[in-house]
Amino acid sequence: xxxxxxxxASVEGRHYxxxxxxxxxxxxxxxxxDAYTIVIPPPNVTGSLHMGHALNNTLxxxxxxxxxxxxxxVLWQPGMDHAGIATQMVVERQLDAQGIKRRDLGREKFLEKxxxxxxxxxxxxxxQLKRLGxxxxxSRERFTMDEGLSEAVLKVFVELYKQGLVxxxxxxxxxxxxxxxxxxxxxxxxxxxxxxxxxxxxPVEGEEGAYLxxxxxxxxxxxxxxxxxxHPEDERYKHLIGKHCVHPLTGxxxxxxxxxxxxxxxxxxxxxxxxxxxxxxxxxxxxHDLEMINIFTPTAQINDEAPEKYRGMDRFEARDAVIADMDxxxxxxxxxxxxxMVPYGDRGGVPIEPYLTDQWYVDAKTLAxxxxxxxxxxxxxxxxxxxxxxxxxWMHNIQPWCVSRQLWWGxxxxxxxxxxxxxxxxxxxxxxxxxxxxxxxxxxxxxRDEDVxxxxxxxxxxxxxxxxxxxxxxxxxxxxxxxxxxxxxxDIIFFWVARMMMMGMHFMKTEPFHTVYVHALVRDEKGxxxxxxxxxxxxxxxxxxxxxxxxxxxTLTSMAAPGRDIKLAxxxxxxxxxxxxxLWNAARFCEMNDCLPGREFDPxxxxxxxxxxxxxxxxxxxxxxDEALASYRFNDAANAIYQFVWGxxxxxxxxxxxxxxxxxxxxxxxxxxxxxxxxxxQILHLMHPFTPxxxxxxxxxLGKGADQPLITSSWPDLGEDLIDQAAAExxxxxxxxxxxxxxxxxxxxxxxxxxxxxxxxDADDKAKGWLQAHWDLxxxxxRLESYVxxxxxxxxxxxxxxxxxxxxxxxxxxxxxxQEKARLEKAIKKADGEITKIDKKLxxxxxxxxxxxxxxxxxxxxxxxxxxARAKLQASLDRILAAM
RNA sequence: GGGCGGUUAGCUCAGCGGGAGAGCACUACGUUGACAUCGUAGGGGUCACUGGUUCAAUCCCAGUACCGCCCA
Numbered sequence: 001x002x003x004x005x006x007x008x009a010s011v012e013g014r015h016y017x018x019x020x021x022x023x024x025x026x027x028x029x030x031x032x033x034d035a036y037t038i039v040i041p042p043p044n045v046t047g048s049l050h051m052g053h054a055l056n057n058t059l060x061x062x063x064x065x066x067x068x069x070x071x072x073x074v075l076w077q078p079g080m081d082h083a084g085i086a087t088q089m090v091v092e093r094q095l096d097a098q099g100i101k102r103r104d105l106g107r108e109k110f111l112e113k114x115x116x117x118x119x120x121x122x123x124x125x126x127x128q129l130k131r132l133g134x135x136x137x138x139s140r141e142r143f144t145m146d147e148g149l150s151e152a153v154l155k156v157f158v159e160l161y162k163q164g165l166v167x168x169x170x171x172x173x174x175x176x177x178x179x180x181x182x183x184x185x186x187x188x189x190x191x192x193x194x195x196x197x198x199x200x201x202x203p204v205e206g207e208e209g210a211y212l213x214x215x216x217x218x219x220x221x222x223x224x225x226x227x228x229x230x231h232p233e234d235e236r237y238k239h240l241i242g243k244h245c246v247h248p249l250t251g252x253x254x255x256x257x258x259x260x261x262x263x264x265x266x267x268x269x270x271x272x273x274x275x276x277x278x279x280x281x282x283x284x285x286x287x288h289d290l291e292m293i294n295i296f297t298p299t300a301q302i303n304d305e306a307p308e309k310y311r312g313m314d315r316f317e318a319r320d321a322v323i324a325d326m327d328x329x330x331x332x333x334x335x336x337x338x339x340x341m342v343p344y345g346d347r348g349g350v351p352i353e354p355y356l357t358d359q360w361y362v363d364a365k366t367l368a369x370x371x372x373x374x375x376x377x378x379x380x381x382x383x384x385x386x387x388x389x390x391x392x393x394w395m396h397n398i399q400p401w402c403v404s405r406q407l408w409w410g411x412x413x414x415x416x417x418x419x420x421x422x423x424x425x426x427x428x429x430x431x432x433x434x435x436x437x438x439x440x441x442x443x444x445x446x447x448r449d450e451d452v453x454x455x456x457x458x459x460x461x462x463x464x465x466x467x468x469x470x471x472x473x474x475x476x477x478x479x480x481x482x483x484x485x486x487x488x489x490x491d492i493i494f495f496w497v498a499r500m501m502m503m504g505m506h507f508m509k510t511e512p513f514h515t516v517y518v519h520a521l522v523r524d525e526k527g528x529x530x531x532x533x534x535x536x537x538x539x540x541x542x543x544x545x546x547x548x549x550x551x552x553x554x555t556l557t558s559m560a561a562p563g564r565d566i567k568l569a570x571x572x573x574x575x576x577x578x579x580x581x582x583l584w585n586a587a588r589f590c591e592m593n594d595c596l597p598g599r600e601f602d603p604x605x606x607x608x609x610x611x612x613x614x615x616x617x618x619x620x621x622x623x624x625x626d627e628a629l630a631s632y633r634f635n636d637a638a639n640a641i642y643q644f645v646w647g648x649x650x651x652x653x654x655x656x657x658x659x660x661x662x663x664x665x666x667x668x669x670x671x672x673x674x675x676x677x678x679x680x681x682q683i684l685h686l687m688h689p690f691t692p693x694x695x696x697x698x699x700x701x702l703g704k705g706a707d708q709p710l711i712t713s714s715w716p717d718l719g720e721d722l723i724d725q726a727a728a729e730x731x732x733x734x735x736x737x738x739x740x741x742x743x744x745x746x747x748x749x750x751x752x753x754x755x756x757x758x759x760x761x762d763a764d765d766k767a768k769g770w771l772q773a774h775w776d777l778x779x780x781x782x783r784l785e786s787y788v789x790x791x792x793x794x795x796x797x798x799x800x801x802x803x804x805x806x807x808x809x810x811x812x813x814x815x816x817x818x819q820e821k822a823r824l825e826k827a828i829k830k831a832d833g834e835i836t837k838i839d840k841k842l843x844x845x846x847x848x849x850x851x852x853x854x855x856x857x858x859x860x861x862x863x864x865x866x867x868x869a870r871a872k873l874q875a876s877l878d879r880i881l882a883a884m
Numbered sequence: 885g886g887g888c889g890g891u892u893a894g895c896u897c898a899g900c901g902g903g904a905g906a907g908c909a910c911u912a913c914g915u916u917g918a919c920a921u922c923g924u925a926g927g928g929g930u931c932a933c934u935g936g937u938u939c940a941a942u943c944c945c946a947g948u949a950c951c952g953c954c955c956a
Contacts, residue, residue, distance in 0.1 A: 390955095394955090658917095746912080746926075851940070
């Protein structure tokens with residue numbers, strides 16, 4: 001006997017362990033079957049499960065479990081990325097606490113520490129994904145720093161280099177002075193900041209008293225100024241082009257250049273140029289051959305290029321010093337409040353510096369072409385489609401991708417330098433040495449590039465590197481690549497999706513997935529993004545503890561409507577927890593009545609209308625779910641099963657079955673037992689992808705047990721031929737009969753316990769037959785004690801419209817006639833409203849002429865129906881009035 | 885500034901050219917042998933606004949207002 005309530009905490013772990021032990025998640029168990037493959041968006045090794053992960057992985061798990069049950073050779077490829085910056089920061093912080101500095105430790109020792117950290121505390125998210133129920137093939141788990149994946153990285157880097165698609169260049173990069181590394185454009189957050197616009201005067205060389213006023217938000221960069229730009233057509237300054245200003249602090253001659261970049265409308269129209277520390281100035285500087293003076297150390301202190309007094313100051317200190325010095329010289333004009341954008345490093349959290357360094361770049365523009373083409377041609381589709389635009393937007397304006405990072409944790413760049421700086425890019429030191437020998441004609445010493453690659457460089461290879469590319473198992477790659485669908489949030493379309501597309505197209509010649517399903521962001525109840533600083537984070541693990549993993553999964557699924565963010569309220573989770581309880585109790589009912597799943601039953605053989613009806617309903621539900629999942633409408637799928645289980649099976653079928661299960665008709669009883677058990681079996685199967693734990697638990701307890709687990713059983717194959725329209729019509733009539741009587745009873749304040757007689761008047765033969773056939777359950781559920789067909793009811797009875805017939809309840813003396821009068825008048829008013837509306841439509845010539853015939857017919861039928869109903873209501877009202 | 889999305893019941897959201905829907909919340913009643921994490925019934929909406937297209941608009945188009953996101 002099942003316990004009275006379902007306790008998720010006591011069963012979830014057991015089932016997960018069991019599935020794992022059985023190897024249920026493993027690929028390759030269906031010889032000859034088509035593959036279905038999803039690669040997990042690799043979570044960060046330092047990360048822990050947040051709501052976004054919970055949603056993302058629930059959706060993937062639903063697809064995976066569904067396809068697994070459909071008999072495909074399913075691979076859900078799990079793993080993590082090494083999160084270069086984040087991980088290095090974590091370990092450095094730990095060492096700091098022990099008073100150890102990374103630099104003192106040395107590269108090799110430090111990396112040992114990182115691996116130690118990974119072994120001890122990395123990857124907590126893996127265990128958390130298991131708690132969610134994620135059925136990944138853990139036997140194939142990969143890590144971007146694994147040997148195999150690292151080999152893929154080396155091969156890709158070297159090949160791209162040899163094809164000229166990776167190159168070294170000296171340009172301005174986004175430099176994080178806290179982490180002391182370059183970062184990519186995408187890792188920079190622009191933050192609106194209240195600052196000041198400072199106006200200073202630069203004296204013009206050789207013209208006593210003449211000066212140019214320039215404005216800047218960053219006075220400290222003046223120490224690196226090498227020019228002033230004005231618009232070439234600007235009458236105020238035209239004559240100065242070619243002349244110089246003299247920098248009052250550094251003494252440097254600032255060339256005055258004419259360039260369109262200077263906007264005459266903006267400020268004074270004269271712009272100071274710091275080509276080594278500003279992206280725009282850099283471009284202008286290149287055009288006019290301005291000197292580039294780097295005034296910062298890697299940690300953003302003033303270096304030796306600046307006058308001595310500023311050296312060693314940090315950038316903010318230098319700002320104050322520059323302002324004070326210019327003021328002392330009488331060259332400070334004014335300062336205005338000014339809101340502007342300041343770039344911040346998304347990891348380090350300090351303002352980034354545009355910084356002139358040598359870095360490695362990927363020629364993203366070239367790689368983007370086939371990746372764009374793959375989407376153009378429809379080989380890869382975005383769902384919802386609108387994200388295609390976002391993808392194009394990025395791809396068409398793509399910039400060179402800076403992939404080198406001045407870190408230790410990551411894939412060290414396979415580039416070696418000869419004594420004269422000649423670079424040799426090879427997959428190993430031996431090959432580099434060999435190449436160097438060929439180049440120099442003798443053995444030379446090489447030094448390896450210190451830097452590592454951007455983590456996303458390795459993530460970009462994920463769909464094929466995880467399958468074993470470039471080595472071993474070519475069959476595996478062939479079988480599972482291209483993968484099927486990528487499930488991800490829109491926030492990493494640029495970071496990850498676009499880059500996987502580029503690398504996939506280049507190295508595999510085929511798109512990495514045919515569909516990119518982009519899901520919503522999970523926000524808090526009020527729609528705010530969840531963040532630690534706001535303190536509005538809901539931890540999915542807390543919800544799992546409180547309500548069970550199934551409830552959380554079902555909540556996220558039912559809210560995962562395409563193209564919308566999810567505002568998560570815990571009341572929703574509670575509601576779906578109640579749903580799992582409901583299922584549990586329905587199963588308990590089945591158990592008590594010996595209606596067990598897993599037994600032989602042929603739904604086609606069912607004779608009872610009730611059973612034929614519910615069989616048809618479950619068949620419809622199955623196809624709704626399949627269609628919804630095929631088009632990634634997860635919410636529709638979840639709502640269909642919810643509606644069927646609660647609204648149809650529990651609310652009606654279970655109640656209807658009671659008289660049969662307790663009745664005398666042994667054949668009907670046996671069929672109903674078998675059928676109810678079979679329906680429960682279908683429910684457990686259909687719900688399994690959404691709520692794997694409770695369904696497996698019920699299957700184990702009531703069905704075929706742990707030896708034939710649900711997870712690897714077959715998805716229901718229920719054909720259209722199981723849908724019996726006549727049975728549906730009949731049961732619908734019964735349901736509406738009961739609902740109508742209940743409604744009137746409730747409105748008339750008839751005590752629920754009291755039974756009453758009834759009449760069915762003006763019914764056709766079919767309806768009369770239905771009433772007789774289903775009297776047992778109608779009388780039970782509508783609390784009626786008898787019926788008379790076409791009898792004469794006493795005056796003052798309540799008359800209820802039911803289809804073309806009337807249900808009459810002789811309640812004279814029991815009910816309040818005034819109240820009944822009001823009820824009928826309200827119903828008449830409603831009918832009148834409908835009649836007026838339809839009448840208006842039907843008297844419109846345009847409508848009759850242009851609307852499709854079936855719409856016109858439908859409206860005509862409705863009009864007749866409403867008029868008929870109105871007439872009967874009026875007659876009832878007349879009788880009530882007569883009785884008053 | 886450029887792009888994208890949203891505005892439907894008190895709340896969270898579906899729907900999307902021809903009869904306004906769900907869950908939660910609310911109200912009333914209710915321990916009939918699965919279930920009070922429940923049952924039965926009920927109230928509640930000029931589908932943001934203004935125009936246009938159409939026989940017909942919550943739905944399509946244009947504009948306005950407000951909200952949100954992405955990119956400069």
